[in-house]
Amino acid sequence: GENVEQHPSTLSVQEGDSAVIKCTYSDSASNYFPWYKQELGKRPQLIIDIRSNVGEKKDQRIAVTLNKTAKHFSLHITETQPEDSAVYFCAARALRAGGYQKVTFGTGTKLQVIP
Amino acid sequence: EAQVTQNPRYLITVTGKKLTVTCSQNMNHEYMSWYRQDPGLGLRQIYYSMNVEVTDKGDVPEGYKVSRKEKRNFPLILESPSPNQTSLYFCASSLSRPAGTDTQYFGPGTRLTVL
Numbered sequence: 001g002e003n004v005e006q007h008p009s010t011l012s013v014q015e016g017d018s019a020v021i022k023c024t025y026s027d028s029a030s031n032y033f034p035w036y037k038q039e040l041g042k043r044p045q046l047i048i049d050i051r052s053n054v055g056e057k058k059d060q061r062i063a064v065t066l067n068k069t070a071k072h073f074s075l076h077i078t079e080t081q082p083e084d085s086a087v088y089f090c091a092a093r094a095l096r097a098g099g100y101q102k103v104t105f106g107t108g109t110k111l112q113v114i115p
Numbered sequence: 116e117a118q119v120t121q122n123p124r125y126l127i128t129v130t131g132k133k134l135t136v137t138c139s140q141n142m143n144h145e146y147m148s149w150y151r152q153d154p155g156l157g158l159r160q161i162y163y164s165m166n167v168e169v170t171d172k173g174d175v176p177e178g179y180k181v182s183r184k185e186k187r188n189f190p191l192i193l194e195s196p197s198p199n200q201t202s203l204y205f206c207a208s209s210l211s212r213p214a215g216t217d218t219q220y221f222g223p224g225t226r227l228t229v230l
Binding site: 006044046049091101103107 | 159
């Protein structure tokens with residue numbers, strides 16, 4: 001089955017610096033890669049996603065890159081702010097026979113932005 | 116308001132006492148899923164459903180049951196809970212378009228403690 005590895009597990013950056021979180025996946029059938037942000041005590045919420053036919057997507061301070069050949073994708077946050085502090089999860093969605101979809105999450109990265 | 120609801124939000128129970136966690140969505144989504152979240156392990160899929168009467172096992176289905184009799188509801192059943200099922204549980208739903216980029220919307224979570 002699909003295996004999604006996420007690194008690092010914790011990340012501390014100074015406010016204003018950039019943060020990068022990396023994920024690798026194993027299933028070449030994966031075609032959709034969302035990133036979720038989970039604040040303490042809250043539910044995960046989508047912050048950005050990318051499809052397998054796109055190499056990069058940007059939304060203000062957040063960007064995601066995808067390298068299908070190497071089976072890895074990354075989240076980039078620029079000009080970090082204290083409110084970016086949270087746990088971030090990557091995920092990969094793969095198609096199965098009969099149209100079934102399987103979503104596998106990474107183990108999460110706890111980002112701390114130091115003011 | 117489009118939302119996914121779960122009940123109860125908090126539950127403390129004892130080993131062996133059957134329980135059901137309800138999940139309901141009002142967005143007419145086909146795809147619904149249950150996850151458990153444990154420290155250091157991220158979100159692991161328990162069961163998912165592609166549509167009414169169509170369910171399949173995720174990565175950690177042992178000890179759980181689900182049903183999908185109506186499109187909006189996807190209850191999680193623990194027939195005989197054990198302490199290793201103490202966890203934070205999330206229900207999620209999305210449209211089901213294999214070629215699309217369908218955001219998963221998460222419920223608020225249910226914190227379950229099994230003594």
